[in-house]
Amino acid sequence: MTIDDRPVGTVWTFxxxxxxxGIGPLRIRLDRVLAGSPLQHDGDLWYxxxxxxxxxxxxxxxxxxxTVRASRLPTIRR
Known part of the structure; x- marks a missing residue:
């Protein structure tokens, strides 16, 4: 899957x-969301x-x- 709705090179902060x-905020330029194997943890979906x-x-x-909480990820497309 690829990231949608943002220019190439957008840095996301989680x-x-x-x-x-990890410790503290994570700043990452997202390349791929591995959507084929989501995880359940504490009642939330993670990718x-x-x-x-x-x-x-x-x-x-x-x-x-x-691994990032699904609700915090940007819109994605296949």
């Missing part, structure tokens, strides 16, 4: 409680995503695969 696992983590100064940290 609060600590909206992704697993694994792939992208490039960015620092708060806009520098590339590196590739990242992380």
């Amino acid at each position: 609060a600590e409680e909206d992704y697993r696992y 694994e995503v792939e992208g490039v983590e960015m620092s708060d100064q806009g520098l590339v940290v590196g590739p990242r695969r992380v």
Whole structure:
């Protein structure tokens, strides 16, 4: 699946409680949502995503695969 409705290179910020696992906000340029295997946790739906983590100064940290709360993800298309 690919991300819809945002220009290429958009950096998304997820609060600590909206992704697993890490400390503090996560800034990531989303590339893919792995929608084929959603997870249930604490009554919520979560998806694994792939992208490039960015620092708060806009520098590339590196590739990242992380699980994000579905309700916080942008609109996606297949």
